Amino acid sequence: MTQQQSALCRFASAPPVEDRGNDLKRQMLGYNNKLTAVKIGFAPGAEGYVHAHRHSQASLVVDEFQVMVNGETKTVGPGDSLFVRPHEDHGAVCPTGGILIDTFSPAREDFLKE
Template sequence: MRGKFKQEINTREIYSTIMSRSESCYKWADVPEDKLRPDLSRKVIHGENVTIAMFSLKKGAKVDSHKHVNEQMSCVLSGAVKFIMADGKEYVLSQGMVMHLPPNVEHAALALEDSVVMDVFSPPRDDWKKGTDQYLRK
């Protein structure tokens, strides 16, 4: 049956992996939630060339400054999030706004209120698959 997830539990990492090259349909309610911290959780679907993630952030949740080889698009579905660039620029995004981050652009984030953010990455987030995403867990 299409849309079923293969769950892999690797110490603290839970993620979903698309295993076939055919189309698939998913329901976010069925995707396992990875509680990264008390104020931050995510649901993830990995494709062959892309990763999509749904983050839930409590007001005040911070994602420390980091960068990655993946291009990133972040869409705020609810709430408000501040993105802080390494050069000091700040962008406040509210519901319906999208942030584009090219590969290797250093950035941090701060939830200004309880928020839900959908992130799309290309290529896929192999670091998340391997559990080497400690910047999200502290």
């Protein structure tokens, strides 16, 4: 692998999919000390419970979800995105099963320790 290729490719093969319980699966897509990108898979009816963290979060919606940010709930669909500021309460429910692509800044070091 050339130096340029290694700079663009974080993983030599597909990263493993982690079963996170509660019908959720997580796959690390890439990270450094400033950014983490993950793919979150939801089984039908799975819920990402309301929580908050110190990170800014930008998410790309692949399937239909009901998302809640600071008490406001909206239905979002394929191609939609959302932004969650640090320390804002947020969560999501996926009635039919689906995927969110989440990015976090700074990096989610807690994801690497789990």
